[in-house]
Amino acid sequence: MQHGKYRFIAGFLVLPLAIYAVFVISPFVQAIYYSFTDWTGLSPDFEMVGIDNYTRLFQDGVFWAAVGNSVTLLVLLPVVTISLALFFAFMLNVGGRRTKKAVIGGVRGSGAYKILYFFPQVLSVPIVALLFQFAYNPESGALNSFFSAVGLDGVRPNWLGDPQLALWCVMAAMVWANVGFYVVLFSAGMSSIPKDFYEAALLDGAGRANTFFRITLPLLWDTVQTGWIYMGILALDVSAFAFVQIMSVGPGGPDYSTEVLPLYVYQKTFRDGQAGYATAIGVSLLIVTLIFAAVVMRLGRRERLEF
Amino acid sequence: MGSTSETSRRDLIKRSVALGVFAVPTMGVLASCASGGDSGGGDKVEKGTKSAKNPLAVNDSAPLDVVIFDGGFGEKYAKDAEALYVAAYPKTKGKIKHASTQKIQSTLQPRFNGGNPPDLVDNSGAEQMDFSTLVGKDQLTDLTPLLDAPSIDDPKKKVRDTLRPGVVEMGQFGGSEILTLYYAYTVYGVWYSRTNLKKLDAEYPETWDDMLALCAKAKKKGVAGWTYPGKYPYYVPFSLYPFIAKIGGSEVLRRIDNLEPGAWKDPAVRAAFEAYYELYKKGYILQGSPGLDHLQSQKAWAEGKALFIPNGSWVENESGKQIDKAGDFDLAVGAPSGLDSSDKMPFGTLWASGGEPFIVPKQANNPEGGMELLRIMLGEKASKNFTKQVSSLTSLNGGTEGLTLPPGLSSAQAALEKAGKNVLNPRLQDWYVALQKEKIGVGCIGEMMAGRMTPAEAINKIQKYADETRKDASIKKYKR
Numbered sequence: 001m002q003h004g005k006y007r008f009i010a011g012f013l014v015l016p017l018a019i020y021a022v023f024v025i026s027p028f029v030q031a032i033y034y035s036f037t038d039w040t041g042l043s044p045d046f047e048m049v050g051i052d053n054y055t056r057l058f059q060d061g062v063f064w065a066a067v068g069n070s071v072t073l074l075v076l077l078p079v080v081t082i083s084l085a086l087f088f089a090f091m092l093n094v095g096g097r098r099t100k101k102a103v104i105g106g107v108r109g110s111g112a113y114k115i116l117y118f119f120p121q122v123l124s125v126p127i128v129a130l131l132f133q134f135a136y137n138p139e140s141g142a143l144n145s146f147f148s149a150v151g152l153d154g155v156r157p158n159w160l161g162d163p164q165l166a167l168w169c170v171m172a173a174m175v176w177a178n179v180g181f182y183v184v185l186f187s188a189g190m191s192s193i194p195k196d197f198y199e200a201a202l203l204d205g206a207g208r209a210n211t212f213f214r215i216t217l218p219l220l221w222d223t224v225q226t227g228w229i230y231m232g233i234l235a236l237d238v239s240a241f242a243f244v245q246i247m248s249v250g251p252g253g254p255d256y257s258t259e260v261l262p263l264y265v266y267q268k269t270f271r272d273g274q275a276g277y278a279t280a281i282g283v284s285l286l287i288v289t290l291i292f293a294a295v296v297m298r299l300g301r302r303e304r305l306e307f
Numbered sequence: 308m309g310s311t312s313e314t315s316r317r318d319l320i321k322r323s324v325a326l327g328v329f330a331v332p333t334m335g336v337l338a339s340c341a342s343g344g345d346s347g348g349g350d351k352v353e354k355g356t357k358s359a360k361n362p363l364a365v366n367d368s369a370p371l372d373v374v375i376f377d378g379g380f381g382e383k384y385a386k387d388a389e390a391l392y393v394a395a396y397p398k399t400k401g402k403i404k405h406a407s408t409q410k411i412q413s414t415l416q417p418r419f420n421g422g423n424p425p426d427l428v429d430n431s432g433a434e435q436m437d438f439s440t441l442v443g444k445d446q447l448t449d450l451t452p453l454l455d456a457p458s459i460d461d462p463k464k465k466v467r468d469t470l471r472p473g474v475v476e477m478g479q480f481g482g483s484e485i486l487t488l489y490y491a492y493t494v495y496g497v498w499y500s501r502t503n504l505k506k507l508d509a510e511y512p513e514t515w516d517d518m519l520a521l522c523a524k525a526k527k528k529g530v531a532g533w534t535y536p537g538k539y540p541y542y543v544p545f546s547l548y549p550f551i552a553k554i555g556g557s558e559v560l561r562r563i564d565n566l567e568p569g570a571w572k573d574p575a576v577r578a579a580f581e582a583y584y585e586l587y588k589k590g591y592i593l594q595g596s597p598g599l600d601h602l603q604s605q606k607a608w609a610e611g612k613a614l615f616i617p618n619g620s621w622v623e624n625e626s627g628k629q630i631d632k633a634g635d636f637d638l639a640v641g642a643p644s645g646l647d648s649s650d651k652m653p654f655g656t657l658w659a660s661g662g663e664p665f666i667v668p669k670q671a672n673n674p675e676g677g678m679e680l681l682r683i684m685l686g687e688k689a690s691k692n693f694t695k696q697v698s699s700l701t702s703l704n705g706g707t708e709g710l711t712l713p714p715g716l717s718s719a720q721a722a723l724e725k726a727g728k729n730v731l732n733p734r735l736q737d738w739y740v741a742l743q744k745e746k747i748g749v750g751c752i753g754e755m756m757a758g759r760m761t762p763a764e765a766i767n768k769i770q771k772y773a774d775e776t777r778k779d780a781s782i783k784k785y786k787r
Contacts (some may be wrong), residue, residue, distance in 0.1 A: 019648065027319075038781070040440045040444055041416055041420060042416060042419045042420060042436060042437070042440050042444055042446060043419065043420065043444035043445075043446055044420055044421075044422065045444065053412040056781075067656055069522050073336065079342065086675075115596070125317075131641070136598065137595070137598065137599065137600055137603060138594065138595025138596075138599070139593070139594070139595040139596075139598075139603065139607055139612075142608075145593070156594060156595065158537075158595060158597045158598045159598055160756065161537050161538070161595070161596075161597030161598030162596050162597070162598075162601075163754075163756060163759070185757070215485075245762075248538075249538045249539075249540075249597070249598070249749060249753065250539070250745060250748075250749040250753075251539060253745070253749035253750065253753065254537075254597070254749060254750075254753055254754060254757070254759075255749065255750050255753075255759075256750065267741075270412045270413050270416060270434065271412065271414075271434065271439075271740065271741065272437055272439075272740070272741050273439075273440030273441075274436035274781060277781070
């Protein structure tokens with residue numbers, strides 16, 4: 001009974017697919033079309049220029065700096081955020097000492113920690129970015145004040161003003177803002193793992209690390225993969241743009257050390273009046289995204305355990 | 308598991324969802340600014356009747372649409388001018404649409420693109436629309452009729468003849484049309500507190516040796532010599548460029564503006580860069596300055612943590628509260644200190660030029676109304692109101708009689724008088740925005756002031772950027 005399967009599915013999907021085509025596919029096609037023009041964005045007349053925008057991209061050092069930084073974010077941000085979130089979620093749900101009744105449980109005060117972790121999630125991105133910008137203020141910010149307070153007056157980094165540090169500073173803010181959401185997501189996933197698995201592991205004398213790597217992580221793999229994809233989008237998209245735009249020197253600096261692709265699209269469109277060139281950068285952003293999607297799907301393919 | 312139909316259907320849905328999740332946010336960025344076609348713009352209002360009181364033939368009952376940059380000067384001055392407009396044309400009461408924003412370009416770009424821009428725009432701020440693109444795509448109304456109209460105060464004088472020197476020229480882009488009108492008149496330079504200098508028994512240093520000596524003296528008391536907004540290092544040129552011109556003559560800046568090959572390799576540039584780099588090397592710059600934004604650096608400076616800051620005359624309004632808090636601050640502006648006696652230009656050489664460029668879009672429905680509002684703003688009443696409110700001069704020559712000027716502004720006016728003919732007007736910042744702000748400012752001068760680049764490296768890199776801009780066919784070039 002295999003034949004007609006796709007027609008059956010498509011029947012249900014006609015309306016959503018139509019909406020998808022109008023609002024998602026057509027802008028794609030338009031954007032690709034505009035990337036071959038010299039459209040300024042300030043006036044409706046433009047001309048076709050062929051692949052000029054793309055040849056220009058290849059010689060544009062700023063573009064390559066942006067690609068490098070975006071890819072750095074794309075690779076590191078999910079790893080750091082998800083590892084931290086997994087660690088926190090595990091400690092909150094499984095990692096505690098065994099009490100008399102419950103087989104598994106979180107560390108003491110895990111309820112309060114959950115609220116604490118989730119708290120950044122209720123703040124909007126610009127507010128988080130501003131908060132961190134204040135903390136990084138080299139003159140009167142919390143971080144350097146702390147260094148002075150503990151007698152390390154010589155160590156007063158410029159944080160966002162230092163090209164070696166700036167991208168890491170922005171990344172730290174992004175991790176802080178997002179880790180709470182994944183703690184909650186993974187907590188939910190962990191609570192659906194049957195308790196008997198843990199019981200069995202416990203009887204076999206498994207420690208925390210073993211329990212985590214042999215039971216929790218494999219059973220949570222689907223959730224982790226979803227989280228990975230979302231973090232990847234965040235690293236490439238509006239969130240990265242907002243953090244860099246608000247926090248960084250320039251923005252995008254110092255010396256292009258925090259320039260990311262979405263910011264460069266924005267600058268070219270809204271500062272330099274080169275919307276055609278900006279769409280070409282946008283198309284390259286699309287290519288990076290598709291490569292990322294392909295890689296994640298390839299690496300993430302695993303046998304699924306049903307329980 | 309195997310390949311049961313159950314899993315493959317799930318996979319199918321999962322994949323389509325995942326793809327959708329990727330696609331939507333990525334392309335949303337692009338889709339939001341798709342070209343709007345050339346619809347709209349056809350509903351221009353009819354012209355009114357020309358008369359002595361209405362030389363621009365304004366339709367006295369047509370609505371007016373104004374967008375103001377809400378930056379260092381706020382928006383109240385414009386609202387007051389609109390009230391004067393309504394007083395002159397009572398039938399427009401309630402028909403004036405006033406908007407203010409800091410994000411000029413992202414707010415207005417879709418309207419320009421769609422062919423229904425406002426009637427008058429204050430195209431200013433970090434997000435101003437690129438002039439060369441607007442000019443290149445013929446989006447601006449020629450303001451010659453306004454400049455040739457009689458001034459609102461004196462029917463015998465043309466508006467053109469009431470403006471400060473250089474304002475009309477700044478509005479031209481290669482041709483004879485005047486496409487922008489700068490409303491504010493900004494004095495750039497080294498801003499300081501006379502009181503704080505007095506505390507060190509010092510006068511404003513006229514030579515670089517004096518400057519270094521004063522900084523050394525301040526350092527002993529735990530006060531930094533200079534600070535600057537490291538997040539926006541393109542403030543440093545406000546005193547650095549006139550310094551270059553003072554050393555090597557205004558010719559050097561003209562060659563730089565014209566993107567001439569090797570213009571940055573001039574020994575005057577080298578000397579000026581090295582002098583500023585010395586401030587860093589000797590530790591005369593407030594620690595942490597490379598990470599401060601304009602408000603933070605101005606705050607530190609107003610609190611007396613640093614003596615000098617390169618800035619423009621809007622600082623008196625923008626940091627007014629902090630300056631007031633400092634008590635007897637006695638704000639003043641100094642022309643750049645000279646290097647030595649072989650300087651080509653005298654002490655007092657200063658960068659002063661128009662600020663707050665106003666434009667009347669070509670597709671505007673009521674361009675006469677936009678120009679008329681500008682004419683009213685350039686009248687003595689509105690001009691005085693502006694000066695009083697935001698302590699900045701306007702492009703109207705004079706118009707300050709009978710006003711008690713705040714200390715910063717009166718010092719700016721004195722500086723202008725002292726400069727006389729030696730007023731400079733470097734155009735890099737309105738001709739080549741990306742080059743000036745991002746490449747030269749953030750990429751090189753900021754790096755040098757933070758001590759991560761030597762003057763020689765900075766100059767080489769700037770020259771490279773300037774050469775790239777010259778060769779970039781997508782950027783319109785200008786000459787002066």
